[in-house]
Amino acid sequence: MKRVFILGATGYIGSHLAAFLRDDFEVVTLGRKNSDVIFDLESNNFDELVDKINANDTLVFLSAISAPDLCEKNYEYAFDINVRKTILLTSMLLEKKVKVIFSSSDAVFGNAKNICDERDEKRPFGKYGQMKSEVEDYFHDNNNFFVTRFSYVLGKGDKFTLMIDDYYNNGKTLAVFDGFERSVIMINDVLSGIRNIITNWEKINTRVVNFSGNSLVSRQDIVTAIVKEKYHSLSFKFIDAPESFWQGRPKKIHTKSIFLESIINRSLESYLAVCKE
Numbered sequence: 001m002k003r004v005f006i007l008g009a010t011g012y013i014g015s016h017l018a019a020f021l022r023d024d025f026e027v028v029t030l031g032r033k034n035s036d037v038i039f040d041l042e043s044n045n046f047d048e049l050v051d052k053i054n055a056n057d058t059l060v061f062l063s064a065i066s067a068p069d070l071c072e073k074n075y076e077y078a079f080d081i082n083v084r085k086t087i088l089l090t091s092m093l094l095e096k097k098v099k100v101i102f103s104s105s106d107a108v109f110g111n112a113k114n115i116c117d118e119r120d121e122k123r124p125f126g127k128y129g130q131m132k133s134e135v136e137d138y139f140h141d142n143n144n145f146f147v148t149r150f151s152y153v154l155g156k157g158d159k160f161t162l163m164i165d166d167y168y169n170n171g172k173t174l175a176v177f178d179g180f181e182r183s184v185i186m187i188n189d190v191l192s193g194i195r196n197i198i199t200n201w202e203k204i205n206t207r208v209v210n211f212s213g214n215s216l217v218s219r220q221d222i223v224t225a226i227v228k229e230k231y232h233s234l235s236f237k238f239i240d241a242p243e244s245f246w247q248g249r250p251k252k253i254h255t256k257s258i259f260l261e262s263i264i265n266r267s268l269e270s271y272l273a274v275c276k277e
Contacts, residue, residue, distance in 0.1 A: 001026045004198060005053060007041070008062030010034055012158055013103070013150075013190060017060065020191040025198070028052075031063075041081055046089050055097035058198050061090065062103045068248030071127040082131040087138055094144055099201060101194060104149045106182065106212065108133040111250035117258050118208050126248035136208070146197055147208040151255055154222070155187025156277045164223065168231045177241035180219050181252040183212035186269040189260070196263050204263060212255040217271050225275035 002025050008014045009029035021027050029035040030049070039049050041063050053059060064086070065071060065078040090100050107129030109116040124133040132149075139145040154161070167174040190211055197204060220238055227234050261268060 002198070003028060003054070003057045005030055005037075005057060005059040006062065007031070007039070007059060008064070008103075011062060012155075013153060013187070014060075014062045016155070016187055017062075017191055017194060021195060021198075024195065041085055041089070046092055050089075050092045050096065053093060053096065053098050056099070058099040058101065058201075059093055060101045060103075060194060061086070064103065066105075066128070068107075068126055068128045069244075071131065072248040075127055078127065079131060082128075083134050086135055090135070090139060090145070094139070094142055097144065099144045099146070099198075100139075101146045101148060101197060102135060102139075104132040104136055104147050105129060106149055106151045106210065106253045106255045107250070108136065108149060109253055109255060111252065112254070115254045115256055116210075117256050118206065118210055119258070125250045125253075128248055140207075143207065145207060146201070148194065148197070149208070149210045149212075149255070150185065150190070151210070151212040151253065152182035152184045152217075153187055153190055153211075154184050154271055154274050156274060158187070160219070160222065161226070161274070164226055164231070164234070167236075168234045172235070174223065174234065174236040175239050176219050176223050176236060177245065178220065178238045179241065179251045180249075181216050181254070183210075183215065183253070183255045184217040184222075184271045185211050185213045186271065186274055189213070189264060189268050192264040192266075193260055196265070200263070204259070206259050209259050209263065210255045210257040211260060212257050213271065214256070214268050215271065216252070216254050222271065222275065225272055229272075229276045 004025040071078040110123040110125035124130040
């Protein structure tokens with residue numbers, strides 16, 4: 001059975017991915033705790049991990065400092081992990097002919113006025129977007145390096161829906177920042193896409209895919225849909241975000257993919273389905 005290593009397996013995407021892939025692959029989770037192999041990307045010794053991974057294994061690289069605020073405020077720390085050590089570990093793996101799926105971000109397109117697909121020029125926004133773009137560029141001509149650019153990933157149990165659950169269950173008023181819009185992608189589409197990339201690697205004629213949904217969705221849209229479907233008595237209000245919130249985040253990133261539906265072999269799910277769960 002083909003082996004798949006998941007670096008960052010305790011996060012939202014990683015934990016769902018590990019469970020999803022176990023029927024089809026031998027899954028090995030990597031992380032600082034609660035993982036099959038204990039590994040810290042902040043360390044300076046990657047040899048022991050690399051020795052465990054063989055040619056033709058696949059590693060899904062989800063680990064990163066992903067909070068835009070932290071990337072802005074503690075740039076050197078974030079750059080060391082998101083760029084220097086990510087490039088070092090990835091280089092060591094690619095030298096062994098390991099296939100690497102790298103989790104990038106729609107932030108590489110920045111605050112673009114038009115809809116961006118995989119053919120469009122990148123204009124990274126903020127330190128986080130710049131870091132992801134730099135890693136993409138470093139390995140852009142390596143056939144064993146696959147870029148998955150995640151938009152906002154929505155699903156049952158994600159951070160935002162859990163926050164809504166908490167405010168509803170505790171009778172608190174939820175304040176929702178106005179103006180935050182993304183091409184929201186469902187967790188089921190992310191899982192199916194990664195599985196099929198691993199399975200059909202040589203048949204896919206691109207090495208960059210935008211993991212983006214078909215609709216531009218705001219946080220207001222999500223809250224409104226959840227209130228309509230199940231939390232009818234939730235108290236909420238829309239407010240302006242402080243300027244510091246936008247320092248490392250574009251207000252709107254509208255992306256689409258010309259490849260994703262053919263890779264998962266079905267239509268993408270709507271965010272409205274998740275709001276009913």
